[in-house]
Structure formats: structure tokens, C-alpha cells
Amino acid sequence: VAGWCATVPGPLDYDPIEDARRQWPERWGGDAVPAMSAVGAIVRAQLLLGGRINALLQPHGLTLSRYHALIKLVLTEEGALPLGVLSARMEVHPTAITSLVRALERDGLVRRDRLRSDRRTTLAAITPAGREAAEAATVTLNASRFGMDGIADADLEAVYAILRGMWTSARDVAPAD
Amino acid sequence: VAGWCATVPGPLDYDPIEDARRQWPERWGGDAVPAMSAVGAIVRAQLLLGGRINALLQPHGLTLSRYHALIKLVLTEEGALPLGVLSARMEVHPTAITSLVRALERDGLVRRDRLRSDRRTTLAAITPAGREAAEAATVTLNASRFGMDGIADADLEAVYAILRGMWTSARDVAPAD
DNA sequence: GAAGATTGATGAATCAATCTTT
């Protein structure tokens, strides 16, 4: 149990998923073992990536959430989005956007404007400082392949293609309301 | 934007990762696109799974964390573990275990005992009610393949095998302290 | 002094209720 704890699970002598895979079939049958393994792996990978990526972003004064928001703005050439749209694109609760954008504003990375055409909506607009931060952070993340170095591109594309099936399949279309 | 919001991102007209994949190469080159896509997919998958699994567990009065703890105890035929060991196996902070186990105790699913041999350590021991809850919940989860139905077993095993490379590679061995 | 666990404080995520503008 080396330097892990704290968000960053390390490489382990005890592999939790392997252990579960060993014991699962005799207790509950083997049917769900692939699913159980994949779910475990996804959860653990997400935890690990969170730690790695946040560590990469820390020198830039960003977290993954804050970087995510900045990138969404950068990718909309106007560099601005209504909070509601930003919330939808990031897929986080509308309420979370409020505090997130407020924090970015405190650091001078975005500006908040009321829309003149409809003064209900607040516009989050990226500032020059915000663009710089996003660019620099992206260079860092690209260089370390988003914490994924060590895995081949073909494998990464395979993971992407498979997981994409979770939201492109017709499985949980909206229940016709 | 149908019934999603609230933890459960639905199937979307606007696909955030596809959008990023389109714009990434011209801005920052294509090198990190597979990594970026995989990371995005993992984060989104984890979010989706969290929603689905917690919905499946709710009728059993459990959450994913609480189920996770119970399963770890069930899988140790004594049905009991010191909090420190449980914390390590679940890879959550030692402080988080305290409140988690306390909540399980409140519901009568685990018992807390001080070890007679070393009265510093607290033992979390699963109760009969805890075993029942874990068994019932496992049947439910197995039946819906942990929220992964719709994806072929071979693909799930592929995802597992690839992601496993993140913690079995020598990449981040402890920095020799 | 060190291991094991706990407490209290801070920050993020979520939900209901509120406020403003349309």
C-alpha cells in the first residue's frame, strides 16, 4: 500500500476485480461476470483518470470540471454559451453550472453577461485569460494523452466504440412522455 | 432533452464526444484523439452506470457504495473485515468508511465490534439482514447485467482487458519513497 | 511514538423552492 490513498488508487497487490471474478461464478453463476468486470473496470478507471488528470491540470489552476467548461466554450467559436446550453452540453445539473461558472469568473477565466435580447438568460463568455489557460492545459493533456499513455490507440478506439453503444443503442429512449 | 437531467444522462441528439472528435484535429492535432475519446466515454459511462445501478438498488434500500461494502464483506467468508482493510479493498478514503459503515449499522446490515486481540481496530461484520440484502441486490444486478445489457459479453471482456492495463502496467509504480 | 479510527471543516453534487423576465 504505497503512496496511493487520496483519490489516486495505485497499482495493487490485491486486485479487487480479479478477486470478484474468481468468486462470482460459484456463488451467482457466470452470466454477469463480464458485465460486472467491465463495470468495475470503468469505475476504477474513472477514479484513476480523475486523479491523474487533475494532477496534470493543477499547475494550470484548473480542475477537470473547470477545464471541461472552458473547452466547451472554446469549441463554440463565439466563445460564449447560455448557462442552460452549457449545462446540457456538459451534462451536469443546471445548479452545478452556477457555482462552476462563478468560480471561473472569480479567476477571470470567463465573464458573465446577461443577454440583451432575453434578459433571463446568462451568457458565459470566455476571456483571453481563459483561452490561454485552456490552450496551455490542452497542450499538457495532449502530451500525456489524457493520462492514458501506456494503452495503444487501437485499444482506446475500441473502448470508445464499445462504450458508445451505451448511449447510441435504442435501449433507453425517453419513455414517450 | 427528455427525462434526463438528474444524474442520468440520456441518449442525446447532441453527442459531446463526437463533437469534440470533429473539432479536435484541426486545433490540436489528431494524436490525442483516441485517448480523449476513451476518457470522455469512460467518464460518461461511469455517470450513466451510476444512475442505472443506483436505480436498480433503490428498492433494496442500497446505494452503489453501500452495496459495494456489503459485497466485500460477503466475499470474505468470515463476513467481517477491519475497517482499514475494507477501506483498502474498496479503495475509498479511511474517513469515508467510518460514515459508510455507520449508516449500514443504523440499518442493521452490519455490526461493529472492537477486536478483542487489538482494541484499536474496529471490525465490520455483516448481519443476516445484510446478507439477505446483498443477495437480493446481487440477483437484481445480475439479471440486468449491472446496467450493461445491450453490450455483448465479448465486448465487455474486451473493455475489461484493455482498462486493466491501466493498473497492471508498470506505468505508475510507487515513486520509491 | 505509531497504528487505527474518528471528528470537524471545507468543497462539490444534488434536490426543492424561489426569484426574475418573458
Next chain:
DNA sequence: AAAGATTGATTCATCAATCTTC
């Protein structure tokens, strides 16, 4: 009344500091 955003209360994860037992 409805859309957009915000506030306040709750919960959970995290970190530092504390308390007990060895």
C-alpha cells in the same frame, strides 16, 4: 404561466487534527 437561473438545505468526499490503544 413558463423559461432561465439562483439560493438554501442535504448529502457525500476529502483533508487536517484529534483520540485511543498498542
